[in-house]
Amino acid sequence: MRTELNLFLLALSFFTRLPVANWVEYSQQNLNKSNRYFSLVGWFVGGILSLGFIGLNQLFPIDVAVWCLLVLSLLLTGVFHEDGLADMADGFGGGFTKADKLRIMKDSRLGTYGSAALILALIAKLMLWTHLALWLIWLVPITYALSRATAAFLLTLTPYVEAEGSKSKPLAENQTTKESLINFIFILPISLILHWKLTLVLVICLAIFLAVYRRFLIKQIGGFTGDTLGGAQQISEVIIYLVVVAFVQHNLPILGGFLG
Structure with a gap:
């Protein structure tokens, strides 16, 4: 238990x-193994935001x-x-070769493409x-967990492209199916909170995104970097909210399971 707690706290830090x-x-x-708790970190941070x-909401207008x-x-x-996300946008927007893209992504300066994406x-x-204000206390933890799990699955399923000074290198080496399985277990409660139709649509949309994004990264630079993992998390987060807004717009059920 202490070992697993150490891994979780390491991921949290x-x-x-x-x-x-x-x-x-x-x-x-330890950092390599800590990615098994990406989705749990999402639940934890999302829970803090929900309480916040x-x-x-008691102090201010909704906006x-x-x-x-x-x-x-x-x-x-x-x-x-x-x-x-911003570094990735700069790299792919401003680079023409693999080397250019990797070099630009490691540049700490923010360019036009990165600014626009951010x-x-x-x-x-x-x-x-x-x-989504009426459902935000439920959706933020769910989205934080699910988007980080998506990035974790990308990490496991995609080869790593080493870039000088990358902080993600320890996370990228010797990944096993155990890490993916644990992340998957931690996102299962989502099916108890959201309506099954919404859960199904989210899974399909994120699976399509993951497949397309993975193929795009392999074609462009040969795999993933730490910046592209951040991009995956941000893009999948927005996709989740867009899907839920579409459900709200068409008066489809949002919550289900034991909350239904």
Whole structure:
């Protein structure tokens, strides 16, 4: 139990700005194994945001509360995944060869493509969260868990492209089906919260996205990097919210299972 807790806290410290216990042991092997808790980290961070939204919604109008929630989410994660999305957009938008794309992605400067991708992603969340305000306390933890599981599956199913100074290298080596299985187990509660029709559509949409995105990465650069994992998380998060908004727009059921 202590070993597994160590792995979870290691994943939490890697993907968020939350402090962890001093006794947590870091090693490349431990960080490699910690990806089994990507989705659990999503549940944890999403739960914090849900509690925060309950309080914010009591203090402010819904649009202001949603904006404050977005700020809180960026503070909690340190803009970790958004940074990956922006770097990926700069790399694929400005590079013509594999070497150019990898070099640009590692450049800390933000370019036009990255700025555009980041602005669109943040605006999308603001708009979609505002539309989904009635269900936000349920949807944020679900989406955080499911989008991070999608990135974890990509990591397991796609070869790693080594880039100088990459922080994702320890996560990319010697991945096993055990990590994917544990992430899958941690997203199973989603089927108890969401209506089965919505769950089915989400699974289909994310599976299509994962297949297309994986093929695109292999064709462009030969596999994934840490930035493309962040891009996968951000894009899949927006896809999930878009699907739910479509269900709301057509008066289809959102919650199901024991909440139905």
